[in-house]
Amino acid sequence: MEEKKRGLSIVRGIKTICSDIKTIYDKDPAARNLAEIILLYPGFHALLAYRCAHKLTKWHIPFIPRLISQLARFLTGIEIHPRAKIGKNFFIDHGMGVVIGETAVIGDDVLIYQGVTLGGTGKDTGKRHPTVGNSVTIGAGAKVLGNITIGDFTNIGAGSVVVDDVPEHSTVVGIPGRIVRQRVFVQGQLLHNRIPDPIKCELNRLKYELQELRDQVEKNNKST
Numbered sequence: 001m002e003e004k005k006r007g008l009s010i011v012r013g014i015k016t017i018c019s020d021i022k023t024i025y026d027k028d029p030a031a032r033n034l035a036e037i038i039l040l041y042p043g044f045h046a047l048l049a050y051r052c053a054h055k056l057t058k059w060h061i062p063f064i065p066r067l068i069s070q071l072a073r074f075l076t077g078i079e080i081h082p083r084a085k086i087g088k089n090f091f092i093d094h095g096m097g098v099v100i101g102e103t104a105v106i107g108d109d110v111l112i113y114q115g116v117t118l119g120g121t122g123k124d125t126g127k128r129h130p131t132v133g134n135s136v137t138i139g140a141g142a143k144v145l146g147n148i149t150i151g152d153f154t155n156i157g158a159g160s161v162v163v164d165d166v167p168e169h170s171t172v173v174g175i176p177g178r179i180v181r182q183r184v185f186v187q188g189q190l191l192h193n194r195i196p197d198p199i200k201c202e203l204n205r206l207k208y209e210l211q212e213l214r215d216q217v218e219k220n221n222k223s224t
Contacts, residue, residue, distance in 0.1 A: 016088055020047055023089040027111065043092030046078035053082035084118075086110075087134070094140075101129035107152070108134045115141040121163065122211050133168060146207075163207070 024044060025031050037044055049072035053065035065082035073079040077096040080086075084100050087108035092098055094114040100106070103126070104118040116138050120128040130144045133151050139158030144150065151168030162177035170179050 017048060017051055019088055020044065020051075020090060023091050023109075027091055028093065042076035042078060043095040043098075046072050046076040046080060046095060046098075047086075047090060047092060049076075050080040050082065050084070050086065054084070054086075057082045084129075103127045103147075104129035105131040107132060107136070110134070110136050110138075112138040113140040113142075113158070117143045117145070119143065119145050121146040121207060122214075130162075 021034060021037055021044065024037050024041060025034060031037055031041075049068050053068040053072075056068070057065045069080060069082050078092060078098045080098075080100045081102040081104070083102045084104045084106070086100075086106045087110070089109045090106060091111045092113075093111065097115040098112065099117045099119060101119050106118075110132055118130050118132065124147070127147045130146065131149045132138075132144070133149070133154065135153045136150055136156070137154075138144065138156045139160070141159045142156045142162065143160070144156065144162045146163055148163065148165050150156070150162070150166045151170060153169045154166050155171045156162060156166075156177065157171070157173035159175070160173050160177040161175040162172055164177065166172055166177070166179065172178065173180055
């Protein structure tokens with residue numbers, strides 16, 4: 001029975017990988033053919049390594065998943081923790097410098113560019129990395145930090161630093177990230193659950209700034 005479950009899991013994994021390849025082909029105008037994607041795209045190579053490592057992690061196989069992720073990091077410049085959870089149709093464009101932390105959760109149809117970090121804000125335990133919804137685009141160099149939620153259909157601008165929850169159908173830019181456009185009305189009705197909590201946003205910003213100050217103090221202490 002256990003072997004049968006693993007066999008079915010492998011079949012589902014192969015289907016997911018095929019879907020990843022099709023997503024790259026559909027979204028990247030530079031992709032000329034499938035062979036080019038399979039052989040020459042580091043984002044696909046890193047994702048393929050993650051899919052394998054994540055599967056081994058779910059089967060409670062020690063050490064090897066981290067070994068695979070570190071080899072992929074060395075070869076592609078992209079670091080994805082095997083315990084992260086990534087949905088279907090995921091695309092890392094260009095990819096160099098991408099980091100996805102252990103407790104990060106990524107939905108379906110997500111596109112991220114080079115230099116993106118889905119990371120933590122310190123030495124927290126438990127869920128400490130972002131949850132990214134479906135159909136989200138994260139621009140080059142953006143940092144999404146902490147146990148926050150990025151809503152569906154959100155766009156995060158290049159170079160932004162996001163430390164607050166972001167409602168769905170939003171566009172975020174800046175350091176720290178601020179919402180510059182948000183869909184809070186549908187057919188004339190106000191959607192109260194999509195309005196960000198200003199107090200929580202400010203507390204998250206203060207937490208991020210405090211961590212930066214601590215890091216700077218530690219750096220100064222070491223230098224002296």
